[in-house]
Amino acid sequence: MYAKRINRIQPSATLEMTAKAAELRAQGKDVINLSVGEPDFPTPKNICDAAVYAMENGYTKYTPGSGMLDLRVAVCDKLERDNALHYSPENIIVSCGGKHSLYNACQTLFEKNDEVIIFTPYWVSFPDFISVTGATPVIVKTDPQAQYEPDFDDLEKNITPNTKGIIINSPSNPTGGVWSDLAMQKVINLAQSNNLWLFSDECYEQLVYDTHFKSCASFSDYDKIVTFQSCSKTYSMTGWRIGYIAGHKDLVKGMSRLQGQSTSCPNSIAQYAAIEALSGPQDEIQIMKDAFKRRRDYIVSELNKIEGITCDTPGGAFYVFPDISELLNKKYCGSPLNTPNDLSMALLDEYSIVTVSGESFGSNQNIRLSYATSDKLLEDALNKLSEFVSKID
Numbered sequence: 001m002y003a004k005r006i007n008r009i010q011p012s013a014t015l016e017m018t019a020k021a022a023e024l025r026a027q028g029k030d031v032i033n034l035s036v037g038e039p040d041f042p043t044p045k046n047i048c049d050a051a052v053y054a055m056e057n058g059y060t061k062y063t064p065g066s067g068m069l070d071l072r073v074a075v076c077d078k079l080e081r082d083n084a085l086h087y088s089p090e091n092i093i094v095s096c097g098g099k100h101s102l103y104n105a106c107q108t109l110f111e112k113n114d115e116v117i118i119f120t121p122y123w124v125s126f127p128d129f130i131s132v133t134g135a136t137p138v139i140v141k142t143d144p145q146a147q148y149e150p151d152f153d154d155l156e157k158n159i160t161p162n163t164k165g166i167i168i169n170s171p172s173n174p175t176g177g178v179w180s181d182l183a184m185q186k187v188i189n190l191a192q193s194n195n196l197w198l199f200s201d202e203c204y205e206q207l208v209y210d211t212h213f214k215s216c217a218s219f220s221d222y223d224k225i226v227t228f229q230s231c232s233k234t235y236s237m238t239g240w241r242i243g244y245i246a247g248h249k250d251l252v253k254g255m256s257r258l259q260g261q262s263t264s265c266p267n268s269i270a271q272y273a274a275i276e277a278l279s280g281p282q283d284e285i286q287i288m289k290d291a292f293k294r295r296r297d298y299i300v301s302e303l304n305k306i307e308g309i310t311c312d313t314p315g316g317a318f319y320v321f322p323d324i325s326e327l328l329n330k331k332y333c334g335s336p337l338n339t340p341n342d343l344s345m346a347l348l349d350e351y352s353i354v355t356v357s358g359e360s361f362g363s364n365q366n367i368r369l370s371y372a373t374s375d376k377l378l379e380d381a382l383n384k385l386s387e388f389v390s391k392i393d
């Protein structure tokens, strides 16, 4: 029934787990959802007010396909202010979320016989963005002890005449890893010397806890670096669906052509809200960041107290990716735990804790926990996790 391209796409494991949590809640279960990829804070009031203003004043019509000029100017100002990047509106296209930006950029540049490098553990959507174009995702290893920076021998080995691009994501989903400047510079040098597109997904840029975030494009003026950004995580605007890229103007033109014939334009009201988000007061970001850092420190320390679990401290985002391999090939109350998925499912069935198993991110020894949830729920979840693990033998 389906065209081949649809069979190349897997359902999103994280969205599936979120749906599962909602289903269990509807059955009256007391679910603790540690699978969420969104801040647990409300969208700041000034941003909501800007949307109300837009609705009440008739800004409810189609906008230019690549986003309103005022928003693209606000994006340029934000990139200058936060990232020391100098772009003009012709380098910017606003889409319906960072996911849409990535999807469109892959569609615009990649096709059959191309290879695109991603790093494992990878965000669940990266392989699918690539394979739906007909290109092949090529998976490169990383070092879990060094914030999941690339294994550079493996990276160099995997660059072939067919390689067309590299996608990086620091801070990372699922690991929370933040790459050092040196690792970033090495990847840029390799991309440039091989004339590759370098997509830098920076949607967690504001959630870096131990160092200062530096945008990939600020290291070099190589013009095939494309910066992907989103309002989702920074401003707790996941449902508003606003993301954007900054990059080569010809790439922007190609993506605009595709967007014009698919979504026409991003939502006009959300675009007004995004102008306020990017240009208005930024203090709520720090409040969220402080809460996430506190929770990160708490969850890492609690996880490491549980025998059989080890967890390095991730430098950013709101995920931890503990190694649970010592708990595998054992049994929980008689049921075998052979894979991270078995463990994640047993935790869901027995304790109603929702996690995401590592397989969907390319790992067979980890699970992903999001700490974008209240301190109280986090504490409950860790107590239950500890009890669960104590019953594994």
Ligand code: PLP
Residues within 6 Å of the ligand: 037, 096, 097, 098, 099, 100, 123, 169, 172, 173, 201, 203, 229, 230, 231, 232, 238, 242, 243
């Ligand atoms: N990139 C990464 C690494 C993500 O984790 C996500 C969301 O979970 C996105 C991009 C896309 O976010 P959005 O489409 O809400 O902007």
